[in-house]
Amino acid sequence: MKTKNHLSLIVSASLLLFLFSCGKNESETRAQASIDSLQNELNTLTISKNQLETNKKLVADFYQELFGDKNVESIDKYIGDTYIQHNPALPDGRDVLKQAVAQWFKGAPKEKIDIHHLSADGDLVYIHTKANIGGKISSIIDIFRLENNKIVEHWDVMQAVPEKSANDHPMF
Numbered sequence: 001m002k003t004k005n006h007l008s009l010i011v012s013a014s015l016l017l018f019l020f021s022c023g024k025n026e027s028e029t030r031a032q033a034s035i036d037s038l039q040n041e042l043n044t045l046t047i048s049k050n051q052l053e054t055n056k057k058l059v060a061d062f063y064q065e066l067f068g069d070k071n072v073e074s075i076d077k078y079i080g081d082t083y084i085q086h087n088p089a090l091p092d093g094r095d096v097l098k099q100a101v102a103q104w105f106k107g108a109p110k111e112k113i114d115i116h117h118l119s120a121d122g123d124l125v126y127i128h129t130k131a132n133i134g135g136k137i138s139s140i141i142d143i144f145r146l147e148n149n150k151i152v153e154h155w156d157v158m159q160a161v162p163e164k165s166a167n168d169h170p171m172f
Contacts, residue, residue, distance in 0.1 A: 013111040052120040055146050056110075059125040060118055062151060063142070068113040070100050070105040080150035087156050114170045123147065130161075130172055138172045 058078065065074035079094045090100055117128035129140045138160050145153035161171050 004069075018067045030117070055120045055123070055125050056118050058146065058149060059127055059144050059151070060115060062144075063127055063129070066101065068109055069110050070101075072102050072105070075101070078151050080147060080152040082152055084145075084153040086154060091153070128172075133158070 004161060062074060062078040065071045065078075075094055075098050079097065080103065081094070083092060083094045085097070086094045096121045114130040115127060116130060117126070119126045123146050125144045125146065127142050127144070129142075131140055133140050138158050140159075141157045143155040158169075165171075
């Protein structure tokens with residue numbers, strides 16, 4: 001949303017600068033410099049937006065391949081050499097994660113990951129999923145930090161979905 005507002009502002013400012021600078025020789029040069037500056041900012045915003053989309057896709061693909069397809073080797077594909085883990089049940093490191101998920105996935109069937117929300121801000125990607133854990137539905141939010149198109153840091157929060165809620169708002 002913020003990017004869309006920035007883009008509208010830049011386009012509007014560029015158009016106004018162009019219209020006001022028509023027919024003015026000295027002003028044309030300054031206006032062109034302003035337009036060029038705004039165009040550079042627009043290009044930067046476009047690149048940033050594209051990177052956010054790339055980051056979201058990377059995390060969604062990783063999540064499906066690891067937790068849905070139970071492909072332990074996907075860790076080598078998506079996780080960086082340095083992997084910082086904020087889940088208190090696991091130490092840092094890619095190899096530790098591989099050992100843990102190999103145990104978790106023993107005998108588990110493949111499944112389609114049920115992604116409800118996926119968002120990115122800078123180098124962070126947030127994914128909210130619905131999962132069946134031990135026969136109970138859970139709401140899971142994972143946060144991943146990316147660097148050089150690899151996941152390098154992870155946080156998560158898991159909550160069982162209660163049968164009754166104090167409000168009418170679903171968790172998904």
